[in-house]
Amino acid sequence: SENMLQYEIREQLKSKNMPLQQIASTTTAPNWTVQLDIQTLRKPNEVPVPMENNAPPYLTEKWLQDTVNVIEEKFRSQDTECYRVPPSAVVRCSRGGKTRALYELSRVLKERLRGDDVAVIYISLNDQTPLIDWESRNPIDAICRRIAFAALPHTKKRQKQEFANFAKVVEVSSSVIVQWLGASPRILLIDELNKLEGMTDPGNVEMKRLAEFLKTHFLANDKQYFVFSSHVVSSSYQLSEFMDSASRRRVHIRELPLIANLSTAWNTFNYEQLNARQLLQYGCVPALVYQSVCAVLDPTNDSYLPKMNREIAIMKCVQEGVTDEVIEQLLGSFLDGDPDFVPPALLQLMDTTSDSEVRWIPYNMVPVLRKFVKLGSRKYSILLRTICDCFDSFLKSKAASGDSWEYLFLMTLLIRCVSHKFEQVLLPLGDNK
Numbered sequence: 001s002e003n004m005l006q007y008e009i010r011e012q013l014k015s016k017n018m019p020l021q022q023i024a025s026t027t028t029a030p031n032w033t034v035q036l037d038i039q040t041l042r043k044p045n046e047v048p049v050p051m052e053n054n055a056p057p058y059l060t061e062k063w064l065q066d067t068v069n070v071i072e073e074k075f076r077s078q079d080t081e082c083y084r085v086p087p088s089a090v091v092r093c094s095r096g097g098k099t100r101a102l103y104e105l106s107r108v109l110k111e112r113l114r115g116d117d118v119a120v121i122y123i124s125l126n127d128q129t130p131l132i133d134w135e136s137r138n139p140i141d142a143i144c145r146r147i148a149f150a151a152l153p154h155t156k157k158r159q160k161q162e163f164a165n166f167a168k169v170v171e172v173s174s175s176v177i178v179q180w181l182g183a184s185p186r187i188l189l190i191d192e193l194n195k196l197e198g199m200t201d202p203g204n205v206e207m208k209r210l211a212e213f214l215k216t217h218f219l220a221n222d223k224q225y226f227v228f229s230s231h232v233v234s235s236s237y238q239l240s241e242f243m244d245s246a247s248r249r250r251v252h253i254r255e256l257p258l259i260a261n262l263s264t265a266w267n268t269f270n271y272e273q274l275n276a277r278q279l280l281q282y283g284c285v286p287a288l289v290y291q292s293v294c295a296v297l298d299p300t301n302d303s304y305l306p307k308m309n310r311e312i313a314i315m316k317c318v319q320e321g322v323t324d325e326v327i328e329q330l331l332g333s334f335l336d337g338d339p340d341f342v343p344p345a346l347l348q349l350m351d352t353t354s355d356s357e358v359r360w361i362p363y364n365m366v367p368v369l370r371k372f373v374k375l376g377s378r379k380y381s382i383l384l385r386t387i388c389d390c391f392d393s394f395l396k397s398k399a400a401s402g403d404s405w406e407y408l409f410l411m412t413l414l415i416r417c418v419s420h421k422f423e424q425v426l427l428p429l430g431d432n433k
Contacts, residue, residue, distance in 0.1 A: 032171035044119035084249035094348040095306035097287035098229035124191035185223035253354040258284040283361035316345035332419035
């Protein structure tokens with residue numbers, strides 16, 4: 001039982017005089033003292049799907065149903081000589097609604113496939129079960145550890161500290177998880193798979209082993225499937241290359257939809273003060289727009305918009321070095337969407353498309369440029385400050401004024417000058433447009 005497992009863990013900790021808080025903070029390799037007993041786990045088809053209390057409006061019901069249809073079709077397929085079943089990837093920027101989408105997918109899949117006794121298992125490498133430093137050396141065990149944790153009997157939402165204790169003391173091997181799954185039909189949903197180091201490194205041996213494990217036990221056979229989320233499309237394609245040559249197995253990319261127009265935003269969020277410039281400020285990403293509305297309605301609460309992730313990404317970028325060439329290439333991505341010249345740490349702050357292009361989200365990118373100004377580039381500090389001011393003026397201009405679009409034009413012209421990109425067409429202005 002869960003109580004017995006918790007008792008064993010606590011007794012082992014007492015014998016080593018290790019307080020619970022100390023375990024979560026250590027980055028050293030674990031000293032496992034308890035072997036996972038699959039008898040302590042729920043049956044695979046009894047693993048509960050995550051539920052979110054007081055969830056915000058879900059803007060993408062059609063996307064949800066269409067995606068479930070695709071997943072069910074792939075779930076009932078299997079590899080053949082001429083066909084390789086593709087996994088599905090849900091892509092969007094950091095804090096762009098991917099976790100909520102996987103929550104909703106797991107809920108609907110559980111309901112729709114109830115007659116098949118399918119094990120619908122949601123795990124995350126973020127949130128309450130974040131990736132621990134020493135886990136990166138064995139990504140297969142990191143995945144299996146979260147599957148076991150999800151299958152433990154419990155009645156309330158688990159916390160980070162509880163998972164840290166479990167990961168440090170309880171040994172979970174892939175063979176045990178395979179034994180526990182048996183012949184059960186299964187769908188695995190992995191949130192933030194991009195958190196694993198080496199996802200974009202073609203030579204990473206451990207990632208290739210993980211890809212083979214996922215392919216063998218969650219993809220290649222009938223009534224097996226897995227879905228994952230990522231903010232970088234390139235990592236999704238690299239996973240398919242780890243499994244097979246890219247020409248044989250693809251990844252089915254499912255972009256979360258953007259807000260199509262103002263009336264949709266007004267009706268969904270019940271906030272008619274939103275304007276088109278504010279939607280563009282947040283990249284038309286529903287999750288970010290919703291959080292911005294919450295921040296306006298509750299100005300005393302500073303926790304709605306994802307500032308911490310942004311600051312960490314900026315700090316990593318600065319640590320890697322910011323030169324004038326880096327600035328030029330980053331600004332060029334505003335025009336051509338080329339991710340290859342964007343500092344890797346900043347990719348999570350941009351939106352991404354199934355064509356592997358990136359789109360700027362001004363809410364995230366203006367603070368990046370302001371940080372670059374503070375670094376004191378002799379060549380570009382004044383120009384970067386002017387570009388940031390243009391973004392700000394675009395957002396704050398009066399609704400009925402044409403000033404906002406003039407600022408947008410000026411900012412784009414400045415970016416063209418810095419990046420030396422004058423041929424990329426942003427707006428289709430041909431005879432038939």
